[in-house]
Amino acid sequence: MSIDHCAEAVRLRALLVAIASGDGVQQARFGEDEVRYFAADKAELKQQIAYHESICAGKRRRFAVRGRFRAY
Incomplete structure (x- = not known):
């Protein structure tokens, strides 16, 4: 079941x-x-609203640190 994050935020x-x-x-x-x-x-309600609005807007909430290969 897919959640409509925009509708849930509203x-x-x-x-x-x-x-x-x-x-x-x-x-x-x-x-x-x-x-x-x-x-x-x-407070929890505001956090849930922010979560659903960020997904609705297409923004990422968490970012991973990327490792880079360096040839010496």
Whole structure:
């Protein structure tokens, strides 16, 4: 299964906006008690967005060191 990195970056960015605006808050009520929560790791989400955007743009994230042969 192939991942569309451009679409995934857009989806994750929309999720980050929802977290920032408070749209993603969940609510649970047990009798008179009410709990609101949204568990999200914003740093990890931003890292995933950067990863998918870099692949979408065609940029390499890691570079290998090349060895060169020198004839003496």
